[in-house]
Amino acid sequence: MKLAVWTYEGPPHVGAMRVATGMQGLHLVLHAPQGDTYADLLFTMIERRGHRPPVSYTTFQARDLGADTAGLFKSACQDAYDRFKPEALLVAASCTAELIQDDPGGLAETMGLPVPVIPLELPSYQRKENFGCDEAFLQIARALAQPMARSEQVSCNILGPTGLGFRHRDDITEIAALLREMGITVNMTAPMGARPSDIARMGAAHFNVLLYPETAESAARWAEKTLGQPFTKTIPIGSRATRAFIEEVRALSGSTAPVDDSRLRQPWWAASVDSTYLTGKRVFIYGDGTHAMAAARVARDEMGFEVAGLGCYNREQARPLRALAREMGVEALVTDDYLEVEAAIEAAAPEMILGTQMERHIGKRLGIPCAVISAPVHVQDFPARYSPQMGFEGANVLFDTWVHPLVMGLEEHLLAMFRDDFEFHDAAGPSHHGGHAPQAVHQDAAQPAEPAPAATAAAAEGGSMPPEAAPPSPVTPATNNVIWLACAEKELKKIPFFVRGKARRNTEAFASQQGLSEISVDTLYEAKAHYAR
Amino acid sequence: MSTGCRNAPVLKERGQREVFCGLTGIIWLHRKMQDAFFLVVGSRTCAHLLQSAAGVMIFAEPRFGTAIMEEKDLAGMADANAELDREVARLLARRPDIRQLFLVGSCPSEVIKLDLAKAAERLSVAHAPHVRVLNYSGSGIETTFTEGEDACLASMVPVLPQTEAKELLLVGALPDVVEDQALDLLARIGVSPVRCLPARRTDDLPAVGPNTRFALAQPFLGETAAALTRRGAQRIDAPYPFGAEGSTLWLKAVAAEFGIAPEVVDQVTAAPRARAEKAVAAAAETLRGKRIFFMPDSQLEIPLARFLTRECGMQAVEIGTPYLHADIHGAELDLIAPGPVLSEGQDVDKQLDRVRAARPDLTVCGLGLANPLESEGLATKWAIELVFTPVHFYEQAGDLAALFARPLRRRAALSGLAPHLEAAE
Numbered sequence: 041m042k043l044a045v046w047t048y049e050g051p052p053h054v055g056a057m058r059v060a061t062g063m064q065g066l067h068l069v070l071h072a073p074q075g076d077t078y079a080d081l082l083f084t085m086i087e088r089r090g091h092r093p094p095v096s097y098t099t100f101q102a103r104d105l106g107a108d109t110a111g112l113f114k115s116a117c118q119d120a121y122d123r124f125k126p127e128a129l130l131v132a133a134s135c136t137a138e139l140i141q142d143d144p145g146g147l148a149e150t151m152g153l154p155v156p157v158i159p160l161e162l163p164s165y166q167r168k169e170n171f172g173c174d175e176a177f178l179q180i181a182r183a184l185a186q187p188m189a190r191s192e193q194v195s196c197n198i199l200g201p202t203g204l205g206f207r208h209r210d211d212i213t214e215i216a217a218l219l220r221e222m223g224i225t226v227n228m229t230a231p232m233g234a235r236p237s238d239i240a241r242m243g244a245a246h247f248n249v250l251l252y253p254e255t256a257e258s259a260a261r262w263a264e265k266t267l268g269q270p271f272t273k274t275i276p277i278g279s280r281a282t283r284a285f286i287e288e289v290r291a292l293s294g295s296t297a298p299v300d301d302s303r304l305r306q307p308w309w310a311a312s313v314d315s316t317y318l319t320g321k322r323v324f325i326y327g328d329g330t331h332a333m334a335a336a337r338v339a340r341d342e343m344g345f346e347v348a349g350l351g352c353y354n355r356e357q358a359r360p361l362r363a364l365a366r367e368m369g370v371e372a373l374v375t376d377d378y379l380e381v382e383a384a385i386e387a388a389a390p391e392m393i394l395g396t397q398m399e400r401h402i403g404k405r406l407g408i409p410c411a412v413i414s415a416p417v418h419v420q421d422f423p424a425r426y427s428p429q430m431g432f433e434g435a436n437v438l439f440d441t442w443v444h445p446l447v448m449g450l451e452e453h454l455l456a457m458f459r460d461d462f463e464f465h466d467a468a469g470p471s472h473h474g475g476h477a478p479q480a481v482h483q484d485a486a487q488p489a490e491p492a493p494a495a496t497a498a499a500a501e502g503g504s505m506p507p508e509a510a511p512p513s514p515v516t517p518a519t520n521n522v523i524w525l526a527c528a529e530k531e532l533k534k535i536p537f538f539v540r541g542k543a544r545r546n547t548e549a550f551a552s553q554q555g556l557s558e559i560s561v562d563t564l565y566e567a568k569a570h571y572a573r
Numbered sequence: 574m575s576t577g578c579r580n581a582p583v584l585k586e587r588g589q590r591e592v593f594c595g596l597t598g599i600i601w602l603h604r605k606m607q608d609a610f611f612l613v614v615g616s617r618t619c620a621h622l623l624q625s626a627a628g629v630m631i632f633a634e635p636r637f638g639t640a641i642m643e644e645k646d647l648a649g650m651a652d653a654n655a656e657l658d659r660e661v662a663r664l665l666a667r668r669p670d671i672r673q674l675f676l677v678g679s680c681p682s683e684v685i686k687l688d689l690a691k692a693a694e695r696l697s698v699a700h701a702p703h704v705r706v707l708n709y710s711g712s713g714i715e716t717t718f719t720e721g722e723d724a725c726l727a728s729m730v731p732v733l734p735q736t737e738a739k740e741l742l743l744v745g746a747l748p749d750v751v752e753d754q755a756l757d758l759l760a761r762i763g764v765s766p767v768r769c770l771p772a773r774r775t776d777d778l779p780a781v782g783p784n785t786r787f788a789l790a791q792p793f794l795g796e797t798a799a800a801l802t803r804r805g806a807q808r809i810d811a812p813y814p815f816g817a818e819g820s821t822l823w824l825k826a827v828a829a830e831f832g833i834a835p836e837v838v839d840q841v842t843a844a845p846r847a848r849a850e851k852a853v854a855a856a857a858e859t860l861r862g863k864r865i866f867f868m869p870d871s872q873l874e875i876p877l878a879r880f881l882t883r884e885c886g887m888q889a890v891e892i893g894t895p896y897l898h899a900d901i902h903g904a905e906l907d908l909i910a911p912g913p914v915l916s917e918g919q920d921v922d923k924q925l926d927r928v929r930a931a932r933p934d935l936t937v938c939g940l941g942l943a944n945p946l947e948s949e950g951l952a953t954k955w956a957i958e959l960v961f962t963p964v965h966f967y968e969q970a971g972d973l974a975a976l977f978a979r980p981l982r983r984r985a986a987l988s989g990l991a992p993h994l995e996a997a998e
Contacts, residue, residue: 041614041640041656043664050621073680075594075713078622080941090948092941099590102683102714116589123922135616136680136714139647164616165644 046378048353048416052162053134054079055172060130061093061203062232067126071113071137071144074099083203086419096120110142117148128156128236135164158183170354173202173255177231181259185242187267194293195225197245199260200252201232206415208232210428218431222295243267247292253330277334278342279306279435304432306439310343324349324390326381326399327414329357333364335394335413338438349388389541409445522551528559546571579906581915583897588920591939592895594713595721597626602725603636605746606771608672611637615679642681653687661696665704672775678710717895719793719871722746726770730800736780741767745790748963755966761841764831781806786830793872795898812904814965816880817849845967852971853884859978861886863934869893869919870939870956875905885974889913890931952980
């Protein structure tokens, strides 16, 4: 047993629902108790879908347990087939139905339905949502796709996008356009948008483009082995990775068509002088493995940030993430314990977080700006506008999204210049932070901010946030028993607030390195010289 | 006087039910009981449900959590009870402010027959006197949505102290602001003393006995009422305090039980009643003559249909409820004019067929159905808002009516958007 307050991933059957909901002409019959239907609202509210997910639930209750839950499952299958006439039927059990061992796959097979029935084994007490996506898509491919003649023109499949995916909708538009520009036909995109009959034509493609290893790596590996289709390993997030992806696709396809990168602004935006202030900003990065690793590379190599922490919640990606963290000189954080992530961020005291919606809330409590880079998704992650993460436009979007929470360069310069001005002082905070700026209130440890009434907030943009709580008190006793002398403390306050935390940390680190027990004004400036770059 | 819908035939359906399970009640119960912690013993699904129902993404350290069972807990490799004891000890060590711990059963814990009652007894002894440990089931196989609150309150009744005093017990978790208004009205009418279940803090828990008279503030507390009756308390039967009429009838029934004349109630409530009627009238401009369809959800459907038909001029097409209790819904059914279909239980696809055939002006439904119906051109009201928003008694009557008027006003405001609102695929 493990106590969880908030979770990054749902159970595996929710992953199967994401695959089914992304597809067309497919129906999932889920053996599940009453109440598991809550999962529908993820799709209808967060993603604003105008259709119910194509999922029928048996919704058994206690009185059914002593009777015939297997019969209930069979009638739910028959009703679902009669009403929705899908091209194929997925059948699975949720956590409770797994315990009653009715064997949905075996039951459905005996029914002689005139469409393929694809049973899923989803071990709810071991695995999680991403596994559910990956496994469901693998089983669909195995059941429906066969080796077949390749298309005459060079073509590929795009694998991985699902319902409730972080920016999947726009990523596939961007990458499909890029592939078209390279003269490559997209044979099929799946799961999102595909019908079972499309999956059957999977083998016609010359290779696969794997965009989200979390949801489709098993299917890509299966297709490599069974259908002889190689797949791309580069995730095209950031301008460098997009160029590497183009090279990888050229190698797989023989395409020599030039790619127009004239709309890629991110490298120049990062190089222009206004961005100088981004240099060495310490960022803490956390998300699903794929997005976290991509963000770390972009942060270091394309934005000039310093990666102060790197982590992911899905163990499946732990190995490559640990390797990258080592390369970047930080310790990898592989955990799905929200409180552990919060503690790690607090300890690292970054100037910015690139995380999920959950880290955005951590950032609000700690007074650290945050940009969202990964699932789990929130209604805010489905903007009305086109907003991919991948490809050249994705690189532009990353620049804007990551810089937005920070004070702009020129504005930062002015803040420093006018920091003693009566209406432009530290406590006023940068204007566009508005109510988001840290406030000098003390968080009551016994009464942490509580959820606002609920589902009203399911769709309310940011409406569910807890009241603003303060970051740790702006003037705290030094760690390691180093004492700040009053004059040094006073001098520290003259330093602009947005670099003050860094100055404090560096000075304390310097003092303990030097074996000092007190910090004087001199220590402060010696430390400044020591860390000067 | 007509008996309204009390003897009307009821369409009973058994099929797929698109409803929350009882765990959802934790979202409002933990806010009401400020020194209680709700520990669900369940699966990752339970944790995900709570997170999703709680507004999808709100991240403080809340006073609820899920002890997620793992493979080894099921396979008998670890003693699930030992695991539970360890997690509870850790939790209570971290949260010394907690005085009351609810172990909440879930579908998986019920199916593997984990005995949480025994666990609660054991843990109560271990952590007495500072923390009292109780248990109830919020599982989907046992409870539907608001039945979770019922199960929680019922679990508290056997351990309430005994009293011989004649007291009024106000039963049901109301937002503090609403509870304060109710207590103020009762005090001015002369009903005293009044205690509340649940109490905001453990030290304020009420006592109960043969002279206790209790009034339900929510129409879904059948088990709690039965448990109180077993302790000798007597229920005051009344419509529920929604709208001006419901509030007045509820207060008069309580007053009568305490020997106070209805004229006293009329006098005390004249001003708030007039305010409520005025506020309701404003929303009724939008609602009058409109047809409403209730999908089964919170068990609030019958009292709300009574309020909307009698005070706002709406016509009910179908009033669906997860459960229809003749006993606790009877006074409401008496007031509803015959005509609407009464349905109990659900077969969601068939019911949606009826919605599409009837094309009501407004459909009250869960979050999973709202946007799909909107995309078919049918206006909806999310039912869940009705349990999270202060809606009881006079001062909230206008807000309650406005909750139903707003989707219609919004639809009218956006009707100029051409060609029509396309929903996301």
